[in-house]
Amino acid sequence: MKKVTSAAKNFSISVSYPPLESKKGIPFLAQNRQFQWTNTGNVILPVIPAYGATALKKKGYKVYWDDAIAEKISYQHWLKRLIKRHPNIVFIESKTPVIKKHWQIINQIKKELPKTLVVLMGDHVTALPLESFEKSKVDYIITGGDYDFMMLNLVEHLLGKTKLEPGFYYRHKSPKSNPKIISTGKFALKHHNLDTMPIIDRKLTNWKLYGQNNTNFKYKPGAYIMSGRDCWWGKCTFCSWTTTHPAGTFRTFSVAHTIKEIEYLVSLGIKEIFDDSGTLPVGPWLNDLCHQLIKTGLNKKVIIGCNMRFAALNQAQYNLMAKAGFRFVLYGLESSNQKTLDRLDKNTKTKDAKDTLIMAKKAGLEPHITIMIGYPWESYVDTQNTLREARQLFKDSLVDSMQATIVIPYPGTPLFAECNRKNLLLSKNWDDYDMRQPIMKSPLSSETQKRLVRELFYGILTPKFIWRKLISIRKPADIKFLATYAIKYLQKLKDFQNN
Ligand code: SF4
Numbered sequence: 001m002k003k004v005t006s007a008a009k010n011f012s013i014s015v016s017y018p019p020l021e022s023k024k025g026i027p028f029l030a031q032n033r034q035f036q037w038t039n040t041g042n043v044i045l046p047v048i049p050a051y052g053a054t055a056l057k058k059k060g061y062k063v064y065w066d067d068a069i070a071e072k073i074s075y076q077h078w079l080k081r082l083i084k085r086h087p088n089i090v091f092i093e094s095k096t097p098v099i100k101k102h103w104q105i106i107n108q109i110k111k112e113l114p115k116t117l118v119v120l121m122g123d124h125v126t127a128l129p130l131e132s133f134e135k136s137k138v139d140y141i142i143t144g145g146d147y148d149f150m151m152l153n154l155v156e157h158l159l160g161k162t163k164l165e166p167g168f169y170y171r172h173k174s175p176k177s178n179p180k181i182i183s184t185g186k187f188a189l190k191h192h193n194l195d196t197m198p199i200i201d202r203k204l205t206n207w208k209l210y211g212q213n214n215t216n217f218k219y220k221p222g223a224y225i226m227s228g229r230d231c232w233w234g235k236c237t238f239c240s241w242t243t244t245h246p247a248g249t250f251r252t253f254s255v256a257h258t259i260k261e262i263e264y265l266v267s268l269g270i271k272e273i274f275d276d277s278g279t280l281p282v283g284p285w286l287n288d289l290c291h292q293l294i295k296t297g298l299n300k301k302v303i304i305g306c307n308m309r310f311a312a313l314n315q316a317q318y319n320l321m322a323k324a325g326f327r328f329v330l331y332g333l334e335s336s337n338q339k340t341l342d343r344l345d346k347n348t349k350t351k352d353a354k355d356t357l358i359m360a361k362k363a364g365l366e367p368h369i370t371i372m373i374g375y376p377w378e379s380y381v382d383t384q385n386t387l388r389e390a391r392q393l394f395k396d397s398l399v400d401s402m403q404a405t406i407v408i409p410y411p412g413t414p415l416f417a418e419c420n421r422k423n424l425l426l427s428k429n430w431d432d433y434d435m436r437q438p439i440m441k442s443p444l445s446s447e448t449q450k451r452l453v454r455e456l457f458y459g460i461l462t463p464k465f466i467w468r469k470l471i472s473i474r475k476p477a478d479i480k481f482l483a484t485y486a487i488k489y490l491q492k493l494k495d496f497q498n499n
Contacts, residue, residue, distance in 0.1 A: 008060035014087040016066040052148035097434035103136035110137040127412025141169040144187030145244030219271035231278025243412030280306040290324035299325035310352035318363035336389035357398040372407040
């Protein structure tokens with residue numbers, strides 16, 4: 001057994017998601033590329049911070065997994081618990097629409113626990129690291145998306161064991177009258193070998209909290225993994241995770257590491273796994289993974305879901321995925337207008353959607369599409385075109401489920417930069433970036449955009465679609481899934497009601 005130094009034993013760490021109480025709903029913050037207050041109650045394990053917590057625990061540190069949003073406890077309850085635990089350091093992940101709330105929380109933590117260091121991480125602070133030092137008493141900012149490696153590096157640095165890597169910002173305390181913000185330089189990801197991370201300690205990170213309440217799982221309990229960081233394309237101009245994982249930094253865990261992680265989840269009784277890499281690795285990696293899933297018999301024990309891009313795979317590859325246990329495949333359709341796909345740098349053609357969905361369905365997979373509304377350059381006619389195409393895909397039985405949202409330009413993305421440059425932003429109050437209202441000037445009013453999202457949700461509920469869903473029922477799990485899905489679907493509509 002590895003020797004744990006007393007310095008490590010006496011150093012305690014909290015990986016915290018403080019409750020963010022709001023009449024708008026529950027914040028869908030962690031592991032989410034598009035933030036939303038939601039009424040669906042979905043919760044997802046923040047995968048990369050979970051690797052960080054695991055790695056720190058393995059080094060002998062006392063680690064508290066403190067996802068109070070998933071625990072659904074009150075703010076006061078959480079604060080009291082944090083004060084009692086009195087950690088040496090608190091890591092908090094933030095996103096644009098809740099950054100102002102996090103500044104207030106940080107100031108309260110620093111008032112109650114002045115010696116506790118508070119660290120912020122996430123895409124918003126990667127884009128605007130200095131702002132949080134001005135607006136709060138935060139001690140450190142982690143930029144870039146490898147929170148796990150950076151959490152470990154910071155703690156080891158604080159205990160005098162190593163130098164700080166590039167990517168940190170912190171206050172230089174002397175002279176006290178004029179503290180400066182120091183940067184260790186532009187973050188770098190490529191040297192982080194993912195296989196050096198241990199597989200996630202699911203007990204430490206409270207896996208049961210995340211196993212049930214998620215529509216990506218048909219078979220429960222479910223769990224999340226991420227075998228790639230984050231997306232091998234990584235260029236879509238609206239995608240907030242391209243800020244933390246820019247194009248050209250894509251890395252994968254080895255297939256052996258991923259299989260080990262899946263085996264561990266199966267040993268816990270997990271029935272379905274969603275791989276939340278922005279896009280699942282393809283090519284020889286995917287081929288090898290599928291063969292390993294089949295060879296080890298894991299394909300008979302667990303179902304797998306993933307994010308995929310259109311025009312990335314052929315029929316034989318989809319067939320292999322189905323044989324290896326894949327079920328749910330999520331695609332970003334975004335729009336059915338070529339000019340929009342080009343402006344978003346999706347690097348796909350409108351016809352790729354149908355061609356891909358035909359192959360996925362033929363293989364027996366269950367495709368899900370995501371659609372966005374409110375691009376500044378899309379007219380009402382353009383938007384109706386997307387709605388019509390989406391409805392047609394459902395009519396043709398090529399899609400099983402859908403998610404529609406209003407497009408939000410997050411700081412750090414090329415879309416935000418473009419809108420800022422062209423004076424297309426309606427607000428720079430970060431609270432407004434929560435998908436309750438459009439942020440970009442658009443030919444469509446806020447009410448029209450929300451109405452169109454609702455129309456899209458209602459529009460696919462044709463008698464044929466409902467009948468198809470009913471006749472697809474094979475097992476009790478299918479009934480339970482459909483009932484839960486129907487409830488969540490209606491709850492989702494509440495997220496897009498007009499004020
Ligand atoms: S394909 Fe998806 S994950 Fe990849 S950059 Fe585009 S939106 Fe982001």
